[in-house]
Amino acid sequence: MPDLRTFRPGGARIVAYVVAVLMLALTAVVGTALPSDIYFTPAEDVTLWIIILVVLAMLHGVGRSFVRADDDGIEVLNGYRRHRVAWGDVEGFAMNSGAPWPTLVTKDDERVMLFAIQGTDGPYAREAMAYLRGRLR
Numbered sequence: 380m381p382d383l384r385t386f387r388p389g390g391a392r393i394v395a396y397v398v399a400v401l402m403l404a405l406t407a408v409v410g411t412a413l414p415s416d417i418y419f420t421p422a423e424d425v426t427l428w429i430i431i432l433v434v435l436a437m438l439h440g441v442g443r444s445f446v447r448a449d450d451d452g453i454e455v456l457n458g459y460r461r462h463r464v465a466w467g468d469v470e471g472f473a474m475n476s477g478a479p480w481p482t483l484v485t486k487d488d489e490r491v492m493l494f495a496i497q498g499t500d501g502p503y504a505r506e507a508m509a510y511l512r513g514r515l516r
Contacts, residue, residue, distance in 0.1 A: 480498060
């Protein structure tokens, strides 16, 4: 049976989606609570919705991040950018004390941050790093 493990951010993911919901709710409340004599031009409406959509896309990028290790290598999705590295190309993993997330280092000295493994997740982050380092051996 293939060994497949996926890691996702814990607290950062929750915060991202809670902030997204709160932002939409606050927008709706403020929009309906404004007096009728206050209005926005179509250009202002479009600008507001573009800003809201960009912020929601950024928050979703945080929430959808993952690190997936399988028998062939490691796949990293940081927001909207995907990396695939074979185990034979991985030199190691670095996570200094106090670092926000670990870094995958390739044999070509390319570095890929592993955003889905947040240092603030404590034991979960340590477990993820131990697993990835164990797979590398």
